[in-house]
Amino acid sequence: MPTETSSNRASKARTSPAQASVSNGTSSSSTKAATNGSEIISPAAATARTIPWIHEGFTKYTEVLYTEYVHGPDAAETYYQGLLHRIKNDRPAMQGGNDKYYKGAAFLHAVRHTTGTPTFRALLHSLNSTFYHQSVSTSQILTFINSFTHHNFTPLFDQYMRTTQWPID
Incomplete structure (x- = not known):
């Protein structure tokens, strides 16, 4: 497994949920989050669950x-x-x-x-x-x-x- 460096952690910390969904193959226009009780689920996470x-x-x-x-x-x-x-x-x-x-x-x-x-x-x-x-x-x-x-x-x-x-x- 790759070793995580402090610069990798800092870069990940700056990634917003919208940016993450874009990098996951969803477009920024479809970045509406679904909710499951009190949990917010990104479109990419909802898709992955299927x-x-x-x-x-x-x-x-x-x-x-x-x-x-x-x-x-x-x-x-x-x-x-x-x-x-x-x-x-x-x-x-x-x-x-x-x-x-x-x-x-x-x-x-x-x-x-x-x-x-x-x-x-x-x-x-x-x-x-x-x-x-x-x-x-x-x-x-x-x-x-x-x-x-x-x-x-x-x-x-x-x-x-x-x-x-x-x-x-």
Whole structure:
């Protein structure tokens, strides 16, 4: 993870919610905040809440990475296979249910398998530094992954996350 310097913190402190929403892909004209009780929710944050695969898929896949780091590649593969067995395919992952955890992780594993571990790790670091403290959309993540890897993963993503079918490698 990138190290935060005092100049980075000062720069972030000067960023207004409107500026943050612009950097998150929303226009300044659509920066009206919604409320949820007493909590103010920016449009970008409200949008991000509808895309749980990003949070859950990446979190679940970090468990695989952690297992690999602590216990080795064989243990990580066993753990990953256990994740795959939890996929129910009862509805597309983008429509809810628990498959967002496992199919999101499976998509990321496919990206890693296709690009190789060094490129995948560089991708994760670059995602972190590029979108640090921002709400992001599926479109932003896919565009970034495709651009960074010079490979179009959108059809694979659509197959994993928008259908109940398994993609063929």
